[in-house]
Amino acid sequence: MNLSALITALGGRRALQQLLDVGPSAVSNYMTRGHLPNRVKPIIYAALTAKGYQVRPHDLEILAGPTKLLMSDMITNSGPRIVLIISGGIAAYRALETARQLQKRGARITGVMTESAKQFITPLSLAALTGEKCYDNLFSLTDEAEMGHIQIARSADLVLVVPTTANFMARANAGIADDLATTILLATSAKVAMAPAMNPAMWAHPATKNNFTSLAQRGVHMIGPDIGNTACGEEGEGRMCEPSYIADVAMKLVEALPTNQPSRNVTSNQGQVGALVGKRVIITSGPTIEPIDKVRFIANHSSGKQGHAIAAALAGRGANVTLVSGPVTETPPGHVNLVPVTTAAEMLSACTTAIAGKRTDIAICAAAVSDWRVTSAASKKIKKSNDPSTKMLLELSQNPDILANLSTSENRPKLVIGFAAETENLFENAKAKRHRKGCDWMIANQVGGDDDPVFGSTTNKALMITERNVETWPKMQKTELAEKLADRIEAEFAK
Ligand code: CTP
Numbered sequence: 001m002n003l004s005a006l007i008t009a010l011g012g013r014r015a016l017q018q019l020l021d022v023g024p025s026a027v028s029n030y031m032t033r034g035h036l037p038n039r040v041k042p043i044i045y046a047a048l049t050a051k052g053y054q055v056r057p058h059d060l061e062i063l064a065g066p067t068k069l070l071m072s073d074m075i076t077n078s079g080p081r082i083v084l085i086i087s088g089g090i091a092a093y094r095a096l097e098t099a100r101q102l103q104k105r106g107a108r109i110t111g112v113m114t115e116s117a118k119q120f121i122t123p124l125s126l127a128a129l130t131g132e133k134c135y136d137n138l139f140s141l142t143d144e145a146e147m148g149h150i151q152i153a154r155s156a157d158l159v160l161v162v163p164t165t166a167n168f169m170a171r172a173n174a175g176i177a178d179d180l181a182t183t184i185l186l187a188t189s190a191k192v193a194m195a196p197a198m199n200p201a202m203w204a205h206p207a208t209k210n211n212f213t214s215l216a217q218r219g220v221h222m223i224g225p226d227i228g229n230t231a232c233g234e235e236g237e238g239r240m241c242e243p244s245y246i247a248d249v250a251m252k253l254v255e256a257l258p259t260n261q262p263s264r265n266v267t268s269n270q271g272q273v274g275a276l277v278g279k280r281v282i283i284t285s286g287p288t289i290e291p292i293d294k295v296r297f298i299a300n301h302s303s304g305k306q307g308h309a310i311a312a313a314l315a316g317r318g319a320n321v322t323l324v325s326g327p328v329t330e331t332p333p334g335h336v337n338l339v340p341v342t343t344a345a346e347m348l349s350a351c352t353t354a355i356a357g358k359r360t361d362i363a364i365c366a367a368a369v370s371d372w373r374v375t376s377a378a379s380k381k382i383k384k385s386n387d388p389s390t391k392m393l394l395e396l397s398q399n400p401d402i403l404a405n406l407s408t409s410e411n412r413p414k415l416v417i418g419f420a421a422e423t424e425n426l427f428e429n430a431k432a433k434r435h436r437k438g439c440d441w442m443i444a445n446q447v448g449g450d451d452d453p454v455f456g457s458t459t460n461k462a463l464m465i466t467e468r469n470v471e472t473w474p475k476m477q478k479t480e481l482a483e484k485l486a487d488r489i490e491a492e493f494a495k
Contacts, residue, residue: 001036287326291377
């Protein structure tokens with residue numbers, strides 16, 4: 001951490017003192033030790049973010065900024081009005097980044113903070129960022145005169161709670177209205193979305209789960225939580241989703257509102273953003289490439305289009321997606337964890353690592369894995385012989401079957417889906433393959449037809465074969481097929 005750079009960015013030592021409410025000797029101490037106490041880091045992160053710096057949260061390394069974007073550029077007079085409620089968890093400092101991301105997407109923000117949120121960030125930092133007053137007091141006479149809680153509640157196209165603590169969820173679920181934030185929730189008829197963030201043990205508690213489910217059933221749109229390192233330093237489910245993702249979902253929710261009645265009577269429905277939040281998914285995509293020697297290899301024509309489209313569709317619905325991909329030119333979708341691999345062995349190892357010791361809900365094997373590899377690939381280029389009659393023989397060994405491995409793994413995902421590429425007897429072969437590989441669903445494609453080569457094409461037609469059912473899907477864009485599959489997955493998990 002470059003403490004001097006941080007202090008300069010904050011506006012000097014006096015600014016730091018005021019921000020942390022400490023005397024000059026405390027700042028001298030920080031300077032002598034060369035680092036800051038952990039408890040003040042979120043405050044400094046919030047202040048720097050509010051000033052437009054891009055900062056790495058854990059070590060406060062300034063990555064860029066301050067952004068050249070003027071505040072007046074960020075503040076629009078015509079975008080949707082989002083009432084951003086910040087409740088008091090350690091992830092509160094990330095709410096400022098969420099506000100910035102929303103503004104970048106054209107939203108106007110009214111900030112509201114709970115008392116405990118103010119332990120983490122100041123109303124001033126949010127007000128500086130949004131260019132509007134940040135409201136925090138239910139009983140403030142001036143606020144009530146200027147803009148009462150009912151008015152705030154009615155002004156909203158969307159009420160977004162970031163982060164939503166376990167306590168806030170409990171109060172919201174019980175209908176308690178003992179502060180400005182919870183009163184707005186009761187008074188609003190706008191769509192409400194919440195981005196939960198908490199310690200994994202708190203998230204796993206049945207009381208929290210009940211509150212979450214009950215709010216979701218009442219139409220509150222839940223964004224997350226995600227899986228990963230939580231702000232409190234533990235790993236697991238409970239991490240707040242990325243601010244850019246929350247902003248994307250919020251804007252999509254606003255876009256989905258009826259234009260004549262911007263904030264009324266919108267119920268959550270399936271096929272919408274966020275429906276697969278909290279689901280962990282692993283997807284294989286693209287070809288694998290098996291070396292023959294230093295410069296040659298065995299490969300196939302897979303473009304990765306279908307696997308990547310599925311990754312995009314599921315990530316778009318909020319799933320936590322790990323995309324294990326062979327070499328492709330397709331751009332990986334946003335919001336997925338990309339694990340690039342080359343060979344089948346590497347693909348298997350990446351998949352095994354991804355599911356080890358963690359609950360994985362869905363595995364989708366869309367990769368065209370090379371069935372064979374050269375038993376002993378040469379480490380140098382194999383030279384040709386001067387004798388034209390020389391035969392070159394390659395000994396091939398069978399590669400591991402990744403789909404079969406995932407289907408029989410002790411950490412087997414709840415739903416395992418394979419793709420079957422067949423040149424003949426599509427249904428019979430794919431049905432037998434589903435059974436042999438132990439997967440739940442098989443998406444079967446006829447390959448090699450002149451009218452629809454599948455590999456490299458942007459379209460696909462398929463049979464979806466489950467244990468009891470077969471559906472025929474007509475020719476459609478691979479992106480459409482991905483959404484159709486995502487619909488089926490969503491329905492499966494809604495059961
Ligand atoms: N698959 C896999 N690992 C392999 C081979 C295939 O995970 N080594 C997966 C593919 O990703 C796909 C499914 O198995 O989901 C079927 O692949 P396909 O190429 O149709 O079948 P194969 O197992 O290769 O059988 P065959 O070549 O005999 O048709």
